[in-house]
Amino acid sequence: MEWITDLFTDYTLRTVALGSALLGITAGSLGGFALLRRQSLLGDAISHAALPGIAIAFLLTGSKAPLVLIIGAAVAGWSGAALITTVTTRTRIKYDSALGVMLSVFFGFGLVLLTFIQRQPNSNQAGLDSFLFGQAAALVERDVLVIFAIGAAVLLLMTLFWKEFKILSFDSDFLGTLGFPVRRLDHLLTTLFVIAIVIGLQTVGVVLMSAMIIAPGAAARQWTDRLGRMIVLSGFIGAVAGVGGAVASSMIPSLPTGPTIVLIVSCIVFFSLLFAPNRGLVFRRIREWKAGKMLRVDAVLVDLYTLASQHSSAEHPHSERVLDVMSTISGPARRTLVLLKDLELARQIDSTHWSLTPSGVSRAESVIERQFGVAS
Amino acid sequence: MDYAIDIRDMTVAYREKPVLWDVDLQVPPGVLLAIVGPNGAGKTTLIKASLGLVKAAAGSVLIHGRPYAEQRSTVAYVPQRGSVDWDFPTNVLDVVTMGLYGQLGWFKRPGKAERVAALKSLAQVGMEEFAARQISQLSGGQQQRVFLARALVQDARVYFMDEPFQGVDATTERAIVDLLQGLRKQGKTVAVVHHDLQTVPEYFDHVMLLNVRRIASGPVEEEFTEENLRTTYGGRVAFVSALSAAKK
Numbered sequence: 001m002e003w004i005t006d007l008f009t010d011y012t013l014r015t016v017a018l019g020s021a022l023l024g025i026t027a028g029s030l031g032g033f034a035l036l037r038r039q040s041l042l043g044d045a046i047s048h049a050a051l052p053g054i055a056i057a058f059l060l061t062g063s064k065a066p067l068v069l070i071i072g073a074a075v076a077g078w079s080g081a082a083l084i085t086t087v088t089t090r091t092r093i094k095y096d097s098a099l100g101v102m103l104s105v106f107f108g109f110g111l112v113l114l115t116f117i118q119r120q121p122n123s124n125q126a127g128l129d130s131f132l133f134g135q136a137a138a139l140v141e142r143d144v145l146v147i148f149a150i151g152a153a154v155l156l157l158m159t160l161f162w163k164e165f166k167i168l169s170f171d172s173d174f175l176g177t178l179g180f181p182v183r184r185l186d187h188l189l190t191t192l193f194v195i196a197i198v199i200g201l202q203t204v205g206v207v208l209m210s211a212m213i214i215a216p217g218a219a220a221r222q223w224t225d226r227l228g229r230m231i232v233l234s235g236f237i238g239a240v241a242g243v244g245g246a247v248a249s250s251m252i253p254s255l256p257t258g259p260t261i262v263l264i265v266s267c268i269v270f271f272s273l274l275f276a277p278n279r280g281l282v283f284r285r286i287r288e289w290k291a292g293k294m295l296r297v298d299a300v301l302v303d304l305y306t307l308a309s310q311h312s313s314a315e316h317p318h319s320e321r322v323l324d325v326m327s328t329i330s331g332p333a334r335r336t337l338v339l340l341k342d343l344e345l346a347r348q349i350d351s352t353h354w355s356l357t358p359s360g361v362s363r364a365e366s367v368i369e370r371q372f373g374v375a376s
Numbered sequence: 377m378d379y380a381i382d383i384r385d386m387t388v389a390y391r392e393k394p395v396l397w398d399v400d401l402q403v404p405p406g407v408l409l410a411i412v413g414p415n416g417a418g419k420t421t422l423i424k425a426s427l428g429l430v431k432a433a434a435g436s437v438l439i440h441g442r443p444y445a446e447q448r449s450t451v452a453y454v455p456q457r458g459s460v461d462w463d464f465p466t467n468v469l470d471v472v473t474m475g476l477y478g479q480l481g482w483f484k485r486p487g488k489a490e491r492v493a494a495l496k497s498l499a500q501v502g503m504e505e506f507a508a509r510q511i512s513q514l515s516g517g518q519q520q521r522v523f524l525a526r527a528l529v530q531d532a533r534v535y536f537m538d539e540p541f542q543g544v545d546a547t548t549e550r551a552i553v554d555l556l557q558g559l560r561k562q563g564k565t566v567a568v569v570h571h572d573l574q575t576v577p578e579y580f581d582h583v584m585l586l587n588v589r590r591i592a593s594g595p596v597e598e599e600f601t602e603e604n605l606r607t608t609y610g611g612r613v614a615f616v617s618a619l620s621a622a623k624k
Contacts, residue, residue, distance in 0.1 A: 036464060160483055167474050171460045173429050174526075177453040178478030225510040227465045 020242035028216035028238020035217035044210035049080025051110025134205030136246035222276035241265035305364035317355035380565035386435030452532035517548035
């Protein structure tokens with residue numbers, strides 16, 4: 001538990017944790033919108049497309065200042081996204097193919113440039129290759145300040161344009177009929193998305209940055225049906241994964257940051273898919289099982305009622321055997337009858353005979369009315 | 377005469393293929409208009425191009441005598457139900473409130489007045505008790521009524537609706553028709569993309585027959601003729617004559 005105190009006292013660890021939390025919040029929040037707009041994979045393409053931008057920015061300026069590299073990455077990432085849109089609208093190439101092609105072309109070009117830079121005699125280039133898989137330990141205060149300033153601006157704009165971005169994601173045509181400039185808002189949201197991605201590249205790496213975009217939103221969606229809560233939760237999950245991965249990898253020297261973050265956020269996604277109360281698989285199963293049980297209860301109830309309707313009293317008792325035959329699909333009636341007794345809808349007359357209670361009769365009547373539209 | 381909707385020379389092409397060719401449409405105010413035609417006739421495109429959602433190669437749209445761009449706030453649009461993701465994380469009231477975002481303008485968030493207005497139009501479509509319902513839990517007919525409520529809250533003079541009867545049950549269809557006829561009684565103009573030819577004479581007072589070109593448009597009793605239908609629907613004559621038999 002030493003690391004908890006380290007988090008507040010150790011300068012390096014504190015810097016790393018703060019930086020990763022900020023990038024996690026920004027990427028998670030914008031990624032939530034991307035998920036809803038079915039643009040998660042675009043995030044992957046943008047992060048890969050950013051690599052040549054980083055290399056070119058370095059080649060042009062000879063500087064490794066975070067702001068310089070981030071601007072290079074953003075320009076390249078944005079161009080990649082714009083090219084994908086252009087190819088999709090101007091040619092017959094489909095979106096997924098355009099995405100795949102752009103991703104590999106830009107990434108390949110980036111790798112070529114990185115190799116070229118590394119062959120240079122100048123020793124200043126060291127460390128650029130950490131953009132591939134990310135290096136949390138390399139974060140210094142200057143980087144964190146840049147991430148903070150840019151991340152805060154992105155989140156501020158997202159909040160400011162909240163209602164516009166909401167309809168843009170839900171029904172962009174309708175937004176157009178309201179008189180809002182849909183294309184410009186679309187470009188703005190994409191730009192914020194690009195920026196949220198590129199500020200994380202140094203820490204997480206271009207290869208796995210998409211996990212910071214896709215996974216928090218996917219996990220958050222499981223827990224809530226409100227957009228606001230989803231985006232906040234998504235940012236929080238991004239922060240948790242970012243801090244977890246960055247701290248772990250800065251304490252264990254051989255642990256790469258990107259993959260560690262991915263593993264953590266994947267665990268959160270997996271847990272959410274299984275255990276989220278409404279959309280989770282586990283609780284959905286339980287609800288289906290309960291609903292099935294109630295259907296069997298109603299079926300036996302109606303059977304008892306149907307049998308009794310041939311006699312003068314609706315509470316006329318009948319043998320369990322008859323009910324077994326009637327409910328061939330759902331199996332033996334005994335277990336359901338016991339349940340009916342617990343619910344005080346039926347009573348046991350002797351070891352094999354059962355009859356409806358008055359409340360059982362009225363429930364049976366309402367079930368029949370619901371199913372057939374008339375009370376018999 | 378001042379038309380509520382006055383579309384001239386509307387031409388839209390996807391790549392080289394024309395989807396709409398030189399289409400004119402004049403609709404007097406206070407009219408309930410059905411836009412009918414076979415699949416691929418360009419019905420949806422006509423609406424979208426008129427609202428500037430699809431780029432038109434040529435054409436102009438006047439709403440009550442002024443260009444659409446100036447009249448935007450007096451026009452409401454009901455898109456096809458299937459055009460959005462109903463698993464979007466929001467509830468019914470929120471979707472209806474979206475109809476007021478244009479009046480709110482930039483950056484302003486909806487408040488109590490907007491919620492009250494949204495609830496009122498939900499009541500008009502009989503959905504007020506669904507206000508807090510997550511939209512993924514709605515049936516097709518309920519989704520359609522939520523979209524209608526979103527258009528009603530805009531309090532427009534002209535409505536464009538794309539297949540509002542698609543996939544709704546008979547009761548809901550009846551309710552929607554009553555609503556549309558109520559709008560007409562208030563002097564509003566409603567243009568509806570419609571698929572069921574059988575119900576055109578019963579529900580609507582004007583009709584437009586469209587198949588890339590405008591075949592005919594005008595009062596139902598004048599233009600909804602077997603000959604016009606035959607021209608619109610081409611080879612499917614048997615179906616058309618069965619229909620006109622049903623009409624009599």
